Amino acid sequence: MRIGEVADAAGLPAQTIRFYERRGLLPSPRRGPNGYREYDASVLTQLAFIRSGQAAGLTLVELAGILDLRRDGAVPCAHVDELLRTKLGVVHERQRELVLLEQEIEGLLGRSGRLDPADCTDSTICHILVPDS
Known part of the structure; x- marks a missing residue:
């Protein structure tokens, strides 16, 4: 071919x-x-x-x-098994990180709903992402 x-x-x-x-x-x-x-x-x-x-x-x-x-x-099967187990561990860790990221974004969206855009100043850029001082 x-x-x-x-x-x-x-x-x-x-x-x-x-x-x-x-x-x-x-x-x-x-x-x-x-x-x-x-x-x-x-x-x-x-x-x-x-x-x-x-x-x-x-x-x-x-x-x-x-x-x-x-x-x-x-026969590379044992090596492949080890690689896949390692990948699965990485996936599990990434899932934990994504849960934390999800919580952070949900918190920011909740904050966004409570804030008035008229109160946002040039110095804060966007008060959704800047915590209260």
């Missing part, structure tokens, strides 16, 4: 596929006599893996590490 066919089949721009190649996520394809990239069907599986990993929050660096383990003959 040529890069356009791979791009269509994977639902990705050809530029993304070239980027993945430059980053080492995909092996360099063989070149035909005309110099065009020629891919085998396995690239679609690799692209699906990359997209799935990204959807789970894994970075391209993390995905490259997983792919390197597999290329070296190792």
Whole structure:
């Protein structure tokens, strides 16, 4: 398959596929006599893996590490499990931060409802965000 066919089949721009190649996520394809990239069907599986990993929050660096383990003959499942557990911890922490942010914004909106815009001065910029002195 040529890069356009791979791009269509994977639902990705050809530029993304070239980027993945430059980053080492995909092996360099063989070149035909005309110099065009020629891919085998396995690239679609690799692209699906990359997209799935990204959807789970894994970075391209993390995905490259997983792919390197597999290329070296190792089964990367334990490593992937560890990465996902770490990501889940980050998600839980972010959820806690978002709850606090939600409370802060709700408090500011409540403050906004109690304040008169006519009382807002140039020195406070916006008295919704500036606590009473």
